[in-house]
Amino acid sequence: MSERRAQIAVIDDKRSMRAMLETVLSLTYDVRTFADPREALLALEREPADVVVTDFRLPGLDGLEVLARLRRSAPETPVIVMTAYGTVEQAVRAMREGAFDYIAKPFEPEEMALAIGRALEHRRLQRRASALEREVAGSRGRGELVGSSPAMQRVRALIERVGPLDVTVLVTGRTGTGKELVARALHAASPRREAPFVVVHCAAMPRELLESELFGHVRGAFSGAGAARRGLVGEAQGGTLFLDDVNYLDLDLQAKVNRLVQEREVRPVGGDRWRRVDVRIVAAANVDLLEAVRQGRFREDLYYRLQVVEIALPPLSERPEDIPELVRHFADKHGRRLGRPAVSIEPEALGALAQRSWPGNVRELENAVERALILGDGARLDRAAFALGRAAAPASGGEAIELPYALPYAEAMERVQQQAAARYLRRLLERTAGNVSEAARLAGMARQSLHRLLRRAGIDAVDFRRADTGAAADDR
Ligand SMILES: Nc1ncnc2c1ncn2[C@@H]1O[C@H](COP(=O)(O)OP(=O)(O)OP(=O)(O)O)[C@@H](O)[C@H]1O
Ligand SMILES: [Mg+2]
Numbered sequence: 001m002s003e004r005r006a007q008i009a010v011i012d013d014k015r016s017m018r019a020m021l022e023t024v025l026s027l028t029y030d031v032r033t034f035a036d037p038r039e040a041l042l043a044l045e046r047e048p049a050d051v052v053v054t055d056f057r058l059p060g061l062d063g064l065e066v067l068a069r070l071r072r073s074a075p076e077t078p079v080i081v082m083t084a085y086g087t088v089e090q091a092v093r094a095m096r097e098g099a100f101d102y103i104a105k106p107f108e109p110e111e112m113a114l115a116i117g118r119a120l121e122h123r124r125l126q127r128r129a130s131a132l133e134r135e136v137a138g139s140r141g142r143g144e145l146v147g148s149s150p151a152m153q154r155v156r157a158l159i160e161r162v163g164p165l166d167v168t169v170l171v172t173g174r175t176g177t178g179k180e181l182v183a184r185a186l187h188a189a190s191p192r193r194e195a196p197f198v199v200v201h202c203a204a205m206p207r208e209l210l211e212s213e214l215f216g217h218v219r220g221a222f223s224g225a226g227a228a229r230r231g232l233v234g235e236a237q238g239g240t241l242f243l244d245d246v247n248y249l250d251l252d253l254q255a256k257v258n259r260l261v262q263e264r265e266v267r268p269v270g271g272d273r274w275r276r277v278d279v280r281i282v283a284a285a286n287v288d289l290l291e292a293v294r295q296g297r298f299r300e301d302l303y304y305r306l307q308v309v310e311i312a313l314p315p316l317s318e319r320p321e322d323i324p325e326l327v328r329h330f331a332d333k334h335g336r337r338l339g340r341p342a343v344s345i346e347p348e349a350l351g352a353l354a355q356r357s358w359p360g361n362v363r364e365l366e367n368a369v370e371r372a373l374i375l376g377d378g379a380r381l382d383r384a385a386f387a388l389g390r391a392a393a394p395a396s397g398g399e400a401i402e403l404p405y406a407l408p409y410a411e412a413m414e415r416v417q418q419q420a421a422a423r424y425l426r427r428l429l430e431r432t433a434g435n436v437s438e439a440a441r442l443a444g445m446a447r448q449s450l451h452r453l454l455r456r457a458g459i460d461a462v463d464f465r466r467a468d469t470g471a472a473a474d475d476r
Helices: 015-025 037-046 063-073 088-096 109-137 150-162 179-188 207-215 231-235 251-263 289-294 300-306 320-337 347-354 361-375 409-431 436-443 447-456
Strands: 007-011 030-034 051-055 079-083 101-104 169-172 197-201 240-244 280-285 309-312
Touching: 007 015, 007 037, 015 030, 015 109, 030 037, 037 051, 037 063, 051 063, 051 109, 063 079, 063 088, 079 088, 079 109, 088 101, 101 109, 150 179, 150 309, 169 179, 179 197, 179 240, 179 280, 197 207, 197 231, 207 231, 207 251, 251 300, 289 300, 320 347, 320 361, 409 436, 409 447, 436 447
Parallel strands: 007 030, 007 051, 051 079, 079 101, 169 280, 169 309, 197 240, 240 280
Antiparallel strands: none
16 A cells, blocks of 8 residues: 555645745645635645645635634544734634644744644544444444355455455355455455445445445535535545445446546546545455346456456355354354353254255344344253244245344334345245346335345345246346
8 A cells, every 4th residue: 555645735825934834844745735715625625635724814714714614524634723923812713613733923844844743643543533433333244254164264365365465356245145244354454454444335326326425526516515525435545445236336337436446546526637546445246247247237347357356255055064153153242242141052953054045145144043042042042942943944924923022122123024024025026036126116116225125134036036037037
């Protein structure tokens, strides 16, 4: 990862001050200077700086106003205000308005250099804290990769080998096989691990929104676009950008993502300039991308750029030897959370679990363990706790909704709703033989929303396809 020079913006109407600061600071930083505060605000909205140094008294728009506007458009950017000698009142007002620091004129260049150093350090720590927060927020998908099957050993070896490099990686596998977990592991194994890991859910929103979500937009780029936005690529600066469900990008956005992958350049919506970014890219797909290329739905050049290294996660049914280990892992993980540590699992139950087909893969297994912990009440999980007594057919028909009376009301209702939703979705797919587009039409919702619901329920449409309809029945 190349060390980026910090960007400093200086706003002062006096030429001599601009020249002095530029000379001193450009030894260490990239410096932009502005005489006109309005021009500065426009430029900073297009391309934010890491630290802004501004005079207190400026023509047209004074330093306080500049400060207020910057706090609104770029709240993370520290601002240092230069105040006139002997005016304590100016300094107080600047600090009250949210300046990071002030410096009374005249000052020695070293004083300014020190203040900027402090501001940059503050910014670095702040970014680190928000990266950590984000990680904690996403911690359900975090943690170690469990499984000692040869396939998982290969996956771990690949992560160790390519994680530390800046190469682009494509992670493939059915729903719930652990693609996001692998992406996070790649990030954690890289020198970027302290910087943000940013997830882009390519399937989650309409194209127009996705573009500005990804690349940001300039102020007023479209109606409703008030202040400028940096975009997820910008937020991932220095870190890893995870393009989840990359196959959902439409062809037009694929072209823009292609440029991002190739040139590491982005242009915000409504903007006229390309900006360089430093991100490592990891993408995930739950379909055969090469097939999508053949069908003209995915750009070939982008495919080859993403797939410099491919990590393919096999379905859980192809590595049943991982199941006992995973069950124990999830029993520990959720047992601790649910205040039921040290539950043991009956070997017979483990054996039966290993024989199931798990269309929702590891996610479905994890849900099953969590549910068994909640519903069972002994210190030992047996076949009954996993509802293995009944035939383990694809749940449909008239099975009763379970009433988890041991849970608080709200949580219990949420669970009941989840179960009902899963049943509805399975019926829908049975009826349409796994054709998601058709199912979405019947359900009266967008295909992408249905995909999201299916994923949450750990249901894979592929498992509902009948042999004679072929796998190409749906364009998923
Ligand atoms: N090998 C594994 N070890 C431990 N936990 C795992 C493993 N694989 C998956 N999981 C867990 O299973 C759940 C689903 O994994 P993940 O979200 O990474 O799947 P995914 O492939 O991204 O699925 P989707 O395509 O539906 O988004 C997560 O809670 C994850 O922590
Ligand atoms: Mg995922």
